[in-house]
Amino acid sequence: MKAFIKTQYGGPEILHLEEIELAPLKENEIRVKVMANSANPADWHILRGAPFFARFTTGLFKPKEKILGADFAGIVEKVGSKTKHSKVGDRVYGESLTGGAFAEYIQIDEKCVAFMPNEISFIEMACVPIAGLTALQAIDTHGKLKAGESVLINGASGGVGHFAVQIAKARGAKVTAVCSTKNKSFVETLGADDVIAYDQIDIHQQKGNYDLIIDANGNLNFDDYKRMGKRGVMIGFTSMGHMVGVLFKKMLGSFPLTQFTAEVNKTDLEILAHLIEQKHIKVQIEKTYSYKQIPDAIAYIESMRTKGKVAMSWEK
Numbered sequence: 001m002k003a004f005i006k007t008q009y010g011g012p013e014i015l016h017l018e019e020i021e022l023a024p025l026k027e028n029e030i031r032v033k034v035m036a037n038s039a040n041p042a043d044w045h046i047l048r049g050a051p052f053f054a055r056f057t058t059g060l061f062k063p064k065e066k067i068l069g070a071d072f073a074g075i076v077e078k079v080g081s082k083t084k085h086s087k088v089g090d091r092v093y094g095e096s097l098t099g100g101a102f103a104e105y106i107q108i109d110e111k112c113v114a115f116m117p118n119e120i121s122f123i124e125m126a127c128v129p130i131a132g133l134t135a136l137q138a139i140d141t142h143g144k145l146k147a148g149e150s151v152l153i154n155g156a157s158g159g160v161g162h163f164a165v166q167i168a169k170a171r172g173a174k175v176t177a178v179c180s181t182k183n184k185s186f187v188e189t190l191g192a193d194d195v196i197a198y199d200q201i202d203i204h205q206q207k208g209n210y211d212l213i214i215d216a217n218g219n220l221n222f223d224d225y226k227r228m229g230k231r232g233v234m235i236g237f238t239s240m241g242h243m244v245g246v247l248f249k250k251m252l253g254s255f256p257l258t259q260f261t262a263e264v265n266k267t268d269l270e271i272l273a274h275l276i277e278q279k280h281i282k283v284q285i286e287k288t289y290s291y292k293q294i295p296d297a298i299a300y301i302e303s304m305r306t307k308g309k310v311a312m313s314w315e316k
């Protein structure tokens with residue numbers, strides 16, 4: 001099969017499309033013919049081995065996993081002997097935390113996939129896993145957002161943020177979105193009630209009394225959370241130093257702030273599929289690349305300027 005291979009740490013230019021052998025299918029795994037992928041900041045973090053401490057998991061001197069990629073959607077081609085939920089021909093989408101998705105086939109534990117809604121494309125569903133799970137878990141699991149509450153979402157126009165705005169609206173919250181002026185109308189079409197353009201208003205001076213602050217960009221300081229909100233969820237980070245600084249101040253005080261790493265699980269993938277089927281979420285795709293241009297897609301996502309999501313298709 002064709003796969004994007006990395007044998008060292010570096011930028012998108014080190015990725016090479018190669019022909020490799022498929023490994024034998026394990027009993028708990030399904031083999032999925034990949035139809036589409038999406039790009040996430042996690043891809044370039046893993047590709048570059050940055051931040052450095054992550055290499056204790058991904059491989060200290062060179063990457064343990066040769067194939068890059070987490071998000072995919074495709075068609076089940078073969079099922080392992082101990083799988084329970086899948087059959088050949090199922091349309092599924094999912095996430096591989098350890099990589100392996102930027103390839104013609106992925107072999108993955110069936111717990112990490114869910115069925116796709118009818119009439120939604122592979123390209124759309126491939127955009128959902130990491131960003132959608134992160135947004136859902138920020139709002140439901142960690143933020144515990146309730147109907148009638150107010151939430152400020154910083155970084156509202158990116159992959160995670162654009163899902164977070166729509167999920168918060170689906171939960172009955174009042175949403176204030178923070179993005180640049182050029183993306184103001186975009187977040188309004190997602191349902192944001194108010195918009196703060198961070199290039200016109202200094203978010204670090206902004207006052208508020210929001211029930212929940214979600215920082216998908218990662219540039220909010222601890223004092224920003226306290227000044228504007230009653231509780232907070234930190235998703236993104238702009239630097240390790242910044243994140244450690246925020247978490248250190250949190251330890252010294254009593255303000256309820258949660259930092260988390262999103263987990264892949266079938267239940268949450270099913271909730272997202274349902275929200276999409278019920279049209280509470282519309283996946284917004286800024287660009288779709290061919291699979292041959294996966295390194296270009298990674299370079300684009302690294303710019304942190306994405307409006308919605310970046311997809312890659314194995315059909316063109």
Ligand SMILES: NC(=O)c1ccc[n+]([C@@H]2O[C@H](COP(=O)([O-])OP(=O)(O)OC[C@H]3O[C@@H](n4cnc5c(N)ncnc54)[C@H](OP(=O)(O)O)[C@@H]3O)[C@@H](O)[C@H]2O)c1
Pocket residue numbers: 040041042130131134154155156157158159160161178179180181182183198216217218219234235236237238260261262301304305306307308
């Ligand atoms: N904790 C977790 O498990 C987890 C999971 C997924 C992602 N993340 C992290 O969350 C962050 C966001 O991920 P993503 O997939 O949403 O990335 P993304 O799609 O690349 O986000 C790009 C967005 O960031 C916005 N942005 C850039 N500078 C900003 C600023 N100063 N203030 C507010 N928004 C700004 C941009 O909006 P404008 O163009 O309008 O400036 C753009 O729409 C990344 O740091 C990622 O590593 C964490």
